Amino acid sequence: MTASERPSPNFDGRPADTPIDMLVIHYTGMESAEAALARLCDPESRVSAHYVIGEDGGVTSLVDEKHRAWHAGEAFWCGHTDINGRSVGIELVNPGHEFGYRDFPDAQMVALEGLARDILGRHPIPARNVVGHSDVAPGRKADPGERFDWKRLAAAGVGLWPEGDIGEGDADKVSEMFSSYGYDTRDMEAAVFAFQRHFCPETHGSPADGAMAERLRALLDLCDT
Numbered sequence: 001m002t003a004s005e006r007p008s009p010n011f012d013g014r015p016a017d018t019p020i021d022m023l024v025i026h027y028t029g030m031e032s033a034e035a036a037l038a039r040l041c042d043p044e045s046r047v048s049a050h051y052v053i054g055e056d057g058g059v060t061s062l063v064d065e066k067h068r069a070w071h072a073g074e075a076f077w078c079g080h081t082d083i084n085g086r087s088v089g090i091e092l093v094n095p096g097h098e099f100g101y102r103d104f105p106d107a108q109m110v111a112l113e114g115l116a117r118d119i120l121g122r123h124p125i126p127a128r129n130v131v132g133h134s135d136v137a138p139g140r141k142a143d144p145g146e147r148f149d150w151k152r153l154a155a156a157g158v159g160l161w162p163e164g165d166i167g168e169g170d171a172d173k174v175s176e177m178f179s180s181y182g183y184d185t186r187d188m189e190a191a192v193f194a195f196q197r198h199f200c201p202e203t204h205g206s207p208a209d210g211a212m213a214e215r216l217r218a219l220l221d222l223c224d225t
Contacts, residue, residue, distance in 0.1 A: 001114045001115050001118055006060050008040055010047060010070050011063045011070065014067065014086075019123070020087065020122075020123040020124075022083060022130075023088050023090070023120070024132070024133060025092065025133070026092065027143040027144045028091050028092065028093050028095075029143060030099065036093060037062075046070060047071065048089075050071075051090045052090075052092075052093065053092050053108055053115065054108065055093050055094070055107070056105075057107035057110060074137065074140065075137045076136060077135070088119050090112065090116070092104060094143075104144070104147065112153070113152075113156040120157075131198075132197065134194040135198055136184075146196070146201040150199065162215050162218035162222065174192070174212070177216045177217060178216065195212070200212055
């Protein structure tokens with residue numbers, strides 16, 4: 001995939017002997033693409049990402065994948081806390097919940113699918129480690145949010161999505177299963193909302209129930225195959 005370059009100074013070295021085994025997807029959450037790019041390249045902001053994808057499908061490279069971009073901040077996944085050190089970060093241009101959250105256009109999704117497959121071809125990233133910012137920072141971040149089409153992305157070979165009929169599972173085991181899947185469970189309400197944004201957008205904001213527990217169990221089964 002061809003990408004234009006707009007180098008950001010906001011990066012440092014990755015930790016030695018740490019694999020690149022995560023892909024983290026964000027939305028920019030700003031009023032325009034140019035405003036987002038300016039912030040991601042401003043040394044005073046101390047934030048960046050490896051790539052930005054515009055709503056027209058244009059891809060901009062900001063930080064080389066060999067470096068640690070500063071996109072995840074305080075985060076947790078599968079026992080790890082330096083998510084920046086082990087991940088590639090992609091920002092999708094979208095105004096986000098603060099400025100008029102909207103669907104992600106087809107051209108943007110097509111570009112993401114291609115870029116993500118290229119990244120997976122370069123790095124050993126398990127499907128469960130294709131996550132949203134809200135997955136690794138529940139309670140702190142909401143992106144890319146409930147309008148993002150994770151099912152479509154998984155169908156393109158990037159990430160996981162439970163297929164088939166989803167019945168009723170044991171809601172009492174949700175905390176244990178969340179931890180097994182990778183979530184930080186110190187704030188279970190935040191973890192539930194993050195999971196719903198990703199895997200149950202139709203019930204986002206509702207309490208954990210048997211249907212959500214069964215969807216989580218189906219995902220864990222996929223991780224074992």
